[in-house]
Structure formats: structure tokens, C-alpha cells
Amino acid sequence: xxxxxxxxxxxxxxxxxxxxxxIVPCLLIFVLAFFERGTYGGIDWSAATLENxxxxxxxxxxxxxxxxxxxxxxxxxxxxxxxxxxxxxIMKAPERWQTSLLFLAILPFWTNYLIRTYAWxxxxxxxxxxxxxxxxxxxxxxxxxxxxxxxxVILGLVYNYTPFVILAIYSALQRLDPSYAEASRDLGASxxxxxxxxxxxxxxxxxxAGAVFVFVLSIGNFVTPDLLGGGKLQMxxxxxxxxxxxxxxWPFGATLSGLLIALMMIALFMQAVASxxxxxxxx
Amino acid sequence: xxxxxxPAFLMGGAFAVMASISLAQAEKLVISNWDGYMPKxxxxxxxxxxxxxxxxxxxxxxxxxxGKVTASGGAGFDVLFVSSPFAEALNKLQLLSPIDHGKxxxxxxxxxxxxxxxxxxxxxxxxxxxxxxxxxxYRSDLVKAEPxxxxxxxxxxxxxxxxxxxxxxxxxxxxxAFLAGGLSVNTDDQASLDKxxxxxxxxxxxLLAYDDTTFYSKLVSGEATLVHAWDGWCxxxxxxxxAIKYVVPKEGSDLWVDTMVITKASKNPDxxxxxxxxxxxxxxxKWVVENIMYKTPNKAGMEAxxxxxxxxxxxxxxxxxxxxxxxxxxxxGDGMKAFSKTVSEIMAAK
Amino acid sequence: MSRxxxxxxxxxxxxxxxxxxVLIVLSFNRAGLPTVWSGFSIEWYGRLxxxxxxxxxxxxxxxxxxxxxxxxTVLGTLLALGVERAKPSPARDALxxxxxxxxxxxxxxxxxxxxxxxxxxxxxxxIILAHVVFNIAFVCAVVRARLKGFDWSLTEASRDLGAGxxxxxxxxxxxLILPSVIAAALLAFTLSIDEFxxxxxxxxxxxxxxxxxxxxxSMIRFGxxxxxxxxxxxxxxxxxxxxxxxxxxNRGRMPGA
Numbered sequence: 001x002x003x004x005x006x007x008x009x010x011x012x013x014x015x016x017x018x019x020x021x022x023i024v025p026c027l028l029i030f031v032l033a034f035f036e037r038g039t040y041g042g043i044d045w046s047a048a049t050l051e052n053x054x055x056x057x058x059x060x061x062x063x064x065x066x067x068x069x070x071x072x073x074x075x076x077x078x079x080x081x082x083x084x085x086x087x088x089x090i091m092k093a094p095e096r097w098q099t100s101l102l103f104l105a106i107l108p109f110w111t112n113y114l115i116r117t118y119a120w121x122x123x124x125x126x127x128x129x130x131x132x133x134x135x136x137x138x139x140x141x142x143x144x145x146x147x148x149x150x151x152x153v154i155l156g157l158v159y160n161y162t163p164f165v166i167l168a169i170y171s172a173l174q175r176l177d178p179s180y181a182e183a184s185r186d187l188g189a190s191x192x193x194x195x196x197x198x199x200x201x202x203x204x205x206x207x208x209a210g211a212v213f214v215f216v217l218s219i220g221n222f223v224t225p226d227l228l229g230g231g232k233l234q235m236x237x238x239x240x241x242x243x244x245x246x247x248x249x250w251p252f253g254a255t256l257s258g259l260l261i262a263l264m265m266i267a268l269f270m271q272a273v274a275s276x277x278x279x280x281x282x283x
Numbered sequence: 284x285x286x287x288x289x290p291a292f293l294m295g296g297a298f299a300v301m302a303s304i305s306l307a308q309a310e311k312l313v314i315s316n317w318d319g320y321m322p323k324x325x326x327x328x329x330x331x332x333x334x335x336x337x338x339x340x341x342x343x344x345x346x347x348x349x350g351k352v353t354a355s356g357g358a359g360f361d362v363l364f365v366s367s368p369f370a371e372a373l374n375k376l377q378l379l380s381p382i383d384h385g386k387x388x389x390x391x392x393x394x395x396x397x398x399x400x401x402x403x404x405x406x407x408x409x410x411x412x413x414x415x416x417x418x419x420x421y422r423s424d425l426v427k428a429e430p431x432x433x434x435x436x437x438x439x440x441x442x443x444x445x446x447x448x449x450x451x452x453x454x455x456x457x458x459x460a461f462l463a464g465g466l467s468v469n470t471d472d473q474a475s476l477d478k479x480x481x482x483x484x485x486x487x488x489x490l491l492a493y494d495d496t497t498f499y500s501k502l503v504s505g506e507a508t509l510v511h512a513w514d515g516w517c518x519x520x521x522x523x524x525x526a527i528k529y530v531v532p533k534e535g536s537d538l539w540v541d542t543m544v545i546t547k548a549s550k551n552p553d554x555x556x557x558x559x560x561x562x563x564x565x566x567x568x569k570w571v572v573e574n575i576m577y578k579t580p581n582k583a584g585m586e587a588x589x590x591x592x593x594x595x596x597x598x599x600x601x602x603x604x605x606x607x608x609x610x611x612x613x614x615x616g617d618g619m620k621a622f623s624k625t626v627s628e629i630m631a632a633k
Numbered sequence: 634m635s636r637x638x639x640x641x642x643x644x645x646x647x648x649x650x651x652x653x654x655v656l657i658v659l660s661f662n663r664a665g666l667p668t669v670w671s672g673f674s675i676e677w678y679g680r681l682x683x684x685x686x687x688x689x690x691x692x693x694x695x696x697x698x699x700x701x702x703x704x705x706t707v708l709g710t711l712l713a714l715g716v717e718r719a720k721p722s723p724a725r726d727a728l729x730x731x732x733x734x735x736x737x738x739x740x741x742x743x744x745x746x747x748x749x750x751x752x753x754x755x756x757x758x759x760i761i762l763a764h765v766v767f768n769i770a771f772v773c774a775v776v777r778a779r780l781k782g783f784d785w786s787l788t789e790a791s792r793d794l795g796a797g798x799x800x801x802x803x804x805x806x807x808x809l810i811l812p813s814v815i816a817a818a819l820l821a822f823t824l825s826i827d828e829f830x831x832x833x834x835x836x837x838x839x840x841x842x843x844x845x846x847x848x849x850x851s852m853i854r855f856g857x858x859x860x861x862x863x864x865x866x867x868x869x870x871x872x873x874x875x876x877x878x879x880x881x882x883n884r885g886r887m888p889g890a
Contacts, residue, residue: 003718004719006715006718006798007714007715007716007718007719008715008719009715010711010712010714010715010718011711011712011716011719011725012715013708013711013712014708014709014711014712014769014773015712015725015728017708017765017766017769018728018729018731018732018766018769021744021762021763022731022732022740022743022766023731024747025740025743025746025747026739026740026743028746028747028750029742029743029746037619037620039375039617040372040375040376040614040616041349041353041372041376042353042376060624060627060628060631061627064627082645082648083645085638085641085642086642086645088638089638089639089641089642090642092638096880097880099815099879100876100877100879100880101642102815102819103819103872103876103879104646104876105645105646106819106820106823107869107872107873107876108652108869109823109827110822110823110826110827110868110869110872111653111865111868111869112827112845112849112861112865113827113829114846114849114850114853114857115656115667115857115861115862115865116653116656118497118656118659118667119652119653119655119656119659121497121668122655122659122668122670125501125506125668126506127504127505127506148491148492159648159652162645162649163649163823166645167775167817168774168775168816168820169778170812171776171813171816171817172778172779172781174779174812174813205778205781206778206779208778209774209775209777209778212730212733213733213771213774216733216734220734220737226451226493230448230491230492230493230494231492231493231494232487232490232492232630234627234631238630240736240738240739241736241738241830242453242623242626242627243623244350244738244739244742245344245346245349245738246452246453246623246626247619247620247622247623248346248350248353248372248619249620249623250742252620253738253739254739257735257736257739260736261731264730264734265727265730265731265734268726268727268730269723269726269727272723272726311839315838317851317854317855318686318851318854318855319852319854319856320854320855338838338840338841339839340838340839340840340843341843341847341848342833343833343847343850343851343853344854347830347833351745351833351834354745354746354834355745355748355755358749358838359755359837359838359839360838496853497667497668499666500666500667500668500669501668503666504669519856523664523666523669523671575855
């Protein structure tokens, strides 16, 4: 068997699954972008139109997108700063402990999203555990605004998605051969230089995967802005959810989602090209 | 991990799943409701009385069951519990069966007013299950002055700033401002929408949060002192702290109605009618009042409750005639586009 | 350096477990309020034991998460192996990212419309089919992170020595990528067990295909009671016990690169 044939055979089941259960169904929805909402929330099939795109190119939706992207980006950076060293520490642990440590990092997330979020509300609210504790200790006299704002939303996103960063980076760190780093150190490079020149580039794929996870999951999230943000922040996830379910305007929801996907694809593609160049690979 | 065992495990799993499918295909009646919105033993009692298996699916929000029924045509569901604007839209989308009063003798248990609801006069496609008002719920021990007007919420006094919440659900959020401005709760003209938007954006700065799930809990903890609330939910707060009170502002309220509807896709509309008839028994109406603390349009049920509830929870004593004076939220039809854009503008405002 | 790393790992675990500690405390809360403490009680554990709906939906979630993880881990790993050996293709990469980017509500409505169109009967199995879609993408991305710059000469050497493809896979490739595959499976299981909106839309009508998140969200309107916290506390305790047990059983036999 040629290696080309083998790689196609390996890819076939997954690609078929995605084609049958994602591409085809989603095309059914994206077609709706070219029609209008019926009076009571169905689809008006009588005439195709570009009206939805005209509606979508509105400053309002663009600013919601930018705001969500900004919040998602901040959450991504923080999750990487927490997740990278944590993954590194797990990789440095004795081998027989590594899998258990990975499990321990992810176990809290087998509970339910809603009740984890309620737990944060108990901790952060103006009369909550943290504020009352700080007041009791005399460190503050007025409660700190920890909840129902952007800080709380970012905290919630970082909390829920950091373990995914740990898993992705741990996966990439596995290919790190300790002898590279040792060689580098033997040649007189400092720990920092070794990390930047050897370790980081070798784990770039894991960092990229982890970053993508946090960013895409954050930008599409709608529960955290509602509960921890007190509904005062509108994210792109809320906007799209509301178009489909609250406004029952599937055509407009499909339009906004289509544009979102296009934007993210472009961003990912540019990132892939850029990182490919940086690593001297041809993409 | 032993990889060679995975195929066997997968097959076992597949069989387990197929077994659950064939079980699911036995003849039965399927309803969808919020969890906890009817007696837990409803299915057993219904089966004992009629011999029909009752399966209860659950939904989280009106919007979700509506989306599911719209996308699937309602296949698999016989009876749905939804709020009246959604019942109205489902009917306009021709997804509902008409209600055959001849098969539901217990309709006689309802107040006469239950047949005069504007979204469905004569109960042709929906049967009301519970109803009530939307107003202000507050800590009488923590507010300086008892609120009486929607403007007490929308332009709060200094002591209330940062301690108020408003309902997050779009139609009720907007209704508060419509009522304050003397407008219909179903307003959708652009000029009024803009005016209301400016008001709500201004109010947003003084809000603790938009909340339609835990606002009563925030009152109990003291996080909030004044919240925009449905009367029944305010009662959950009153049950925990007697200093919590409810008031319908002087400008009025909307009349919210939760209803039961039969899907057009139902393969067993007669059994569905039997179920609705069963729900309308006085016992079940009584259960809703005593356990959910909502008023019901079920006269027989309201008369059967412990009348001391009416003094503990004064909003329970609002009569059907008073309720009928308030306007119901109606499906906005083509007005929904402008309406929902206005809501997005409020939500995105800083 | 190593010490700092340990401190960081400890702090990270503290961060991840603080809300869990709160949640366990709340499971002993007397009143049914979701965020207010009002006295100690073990009543909710008793109520949980008597609530077949919550227990059955938790079991359904375990079935969905386990099967969708197994299928997605196998397909996603094969996909990653194939993609990293094939010529780079931006179009294919886009397809592999798509399930992560498509908003959940879009995939949910799209799949329900599609299943309705082809008259496919819904149930737990349709939730599994749907969860595999996004899980494939996540598994594939995690395993690919390991395979970037993978030294394929090892597998070629094995083949040169006369080993077949399957033997090479089992003896050479799999041991090398196993830690990544485990990480990927953990991620998939976590995403699936907590997923609500796609599960809600692709589920059949009735208790038989109600998952735990669907059950919990449906309780919001009349109060999410501490029964759910009790359920979560038990899940945590059982998972913890399983991890410790595995740790004891596998002492010295854990897979490594």
C-alpha cells in the first residue's frame, strides 16, 4: 500500500462522519441566510434575498463581535499563562503519576457547568465568601465588585477552559526529548534561553491547539456572560443563540453564524501561515 | 488501556443503545414540561386512572422547546407546557391541534375568565395552567421607601443603585419600560422602541444584574433589595424571609399565562385530551398553588387550597377579574425584527 | 525552578477545586436556595436517592459521554495520523477546525432539522452521533499537537524490519502517542458529559434520552435544588476513588512516551 493510500484510509472514517453529520446539516441551515424570517418565526421561502447580510453589516453586531473577541483573547492569554507551567509540572512529575494528575486537573469539570457557576456566585458576590472574608480581616471596608462584570466573565472562562489548555500542552510536551534541553544547557545556554530557543518552539503546536480551544469555546459561550456577567455583557454566543431561539429569526442567526465562521477561519488560516513561516515550514 | 477490547465494548454499547430505542418505541403519551411544574406522581396516577403510559420530557425554557418543535415539526411530543406567546406562535405556525372541549369535561373547573384570554378566546388551541402578574419584589426592611411605580425600578433612588435586578427575558425586560411609559406591552413601533431603549440603557448602569433565575435568592441574601419579578417567584423569597414583599406597580402589569397545547404531530390526540382533562382536576390545580406558589385559573383548585396562603402570599389573592385587566404579551409577528435589534442594543450597551 | 513549578501546580489545583469545595458544602445546605447558606442538613442526599429522574439522567450522561468519547477518540486519532502523514491541505484543516467554531446552537438546530428530514429516529444514540462531531475535532487537534514533527523514521525502520502496518502501529506508534490519546479522550469525555444545547435538540422525546445537563437546566425555573450539588459531590467522590484505585493498581505500569 502506498503511504498516500494509507493516510487517506486513516482519514476516511473521520472525514465521512464530519461530512455527513456536520457539513450537510449545516449547509441546510446556512442556505437560510438567503431567505427572510416568516411572520411567526418560520422561513419565508417566497424570494431569495441578501437583506440579512445588509442587516448584519451594522456597527452594533461588529462591536459585539470585537468585544467578545477581546474578552476571549484575554481569557486565552491568562489560561495559557496558567496552563503552560501546570502542564510542564505534570510532565516533570514521575511517569506513574502523570495520568493521575491529568485526571485530577479535569475531574472538577465532570460536575455541571451551571452549579460550578453558582459556586462562583457564592464566592464572588457582594455578600459572598471572599468579600465577607476580606471585610472580616479588615482588609477592605466596602465589598469589591467581583461579580456581574467583565472580570467575573473572564474568570469564569479561564476557570472552565484552563484544563483544556493543560491537556493540549501536556500532549505536545510529550514529544520533548529532555536530551535536547540538556544539550543546550551543556553548551552553556541559560535556562531562559533554553526554554525560549528549544522548549517553546517544540511545544508551539500544543500552545496553538490550547489557545484555539479557549478562544473558540469562550467566544461562543453564552451561559457565563448571563450568570457571572449578570447579563450585562453581550457576547457573540448570546447574540447568535438569541437570534435562533428568542427572536426565532433563523435566517439572521444563520447569517451571523456564517460570518462568524468565515472570520474565524480567516484568522486561523493566517495564524497557520504565520506559524508555518516562523518554523520555516511550507504550508 | 486495552485497545483490543474496544470493538467488543463498542458493540456492547451499541446494543445497549438499540435496546433503549426499542423500549422508547412502546405506545405512550409524551409531554414536555419544566421539571417540578407538576406533581411527581402524575404519571403513576394518570396510568392508574386511564391505563395510558405517560412519559415526561423536560425543557429549560419556552425558547428551547419552541426551537425544537419548530425544527422537528413536534415529532414525538403530544402535549407541551409553554407560555401563551409561544402557544400563539406555535398555533400560527400550524403546529398545534385544536382543543376538543367535548373530550375535556374538567374545563368546567376553570374560571369563566380563563376562556376570555386574548391570545386564545374560547381556548381553541391552548388550555391555561397557571397565571399571574409581573411586578416588583423587594426587601421591605432594607428599602427606604416602599416602591409603587415602575419608575422606582427604572430610575432608582440612590440607596437602591447597584441593588436592583431586572428580568433578562427580552419581552418582560421591555415590558417594564413600556408600562412605565404608559405604552402597550406589545409595542413595536421604532420611535417607542428607541425611547424605551434609551431608558433601559440608562437603567443598566444602576443594575446589579439582569436575572430571571436567581433573583429571589439575591433578595434573601441581601445582595439585592429590589427586583423585577414574576409574582410566583417572589413567593419563593417570601417563604424564606417574611420581610420580602410583592407589589404590582400603579401603572399595571402584564398578565402572564402558562398553557398546555396538543401538537399536530401527536399520534394520540384523544389520550392527549384525557391527559389535559386529568391535569384540570381540582387536586392538580391545588398542587400547583401549594407547591409552585403560582395562581391557577383552576377555580376548583384555588378554592381547595389552605386559605391562609392568601394572607401569607397576598399576591395569591389577586382575582381573575383583576388579572384580566392586564394586557398579555402577544406574539409580535413581523415586529420581532425591530424589537430584537433594540434588545441587542440594550444588551451591548456599556 | 522545579520548586516554583510545584508551587504553581499546587496553586492551579487550588483554583480548580475551590468552587468544588463550595459546591460540596452547598450540598449540605438546608434550604433549597442555590446561592444562600441556611444551615446544615443531609436531607438532599436522601432526596437524591429517592429521585430516579436525576439518577437515570446521570447514567444517560455517562453512556453518552463514554460512547461518544470512544468513537471520537478512535476516529480522531486515526484522522490525526492520516493528516500528519498526508500533504498539508488548508481546506482539510478548515474542515477539522469547523466543528469547534460552528456555534453550538447552529449544530443543534442543523442536526435536528437533518435528522427530521431523513426521518431518523431520535434517542440517546442521536446525541452520541452529534457529540462525536465536535469531539472528533478536539481529539484530532490534541493528537496532532503530539505528531507535529513526529519522527516517522521509527515506523519506517520497523516496516523495513518486516513488521506489518498493524504491528508497527501497536508496537511503535501507539506507545509513543498514547499519553496524547489519553489527554484527548479526557477532553472529549469532559466536553460531552457537560454539553447541553446540542444534546437537548438531538435527544428523543422522553426520560429515556434525558441527560443530566438537560435535567438540571429544566429545574432552573423552579429552583435548582442542592440535590444537584449532592449528585455532583458523589460524582467527584466516585471519580476520585477511581483515580486513586487506578493509581494503586498501575503503580509503575503507567504508559509513558
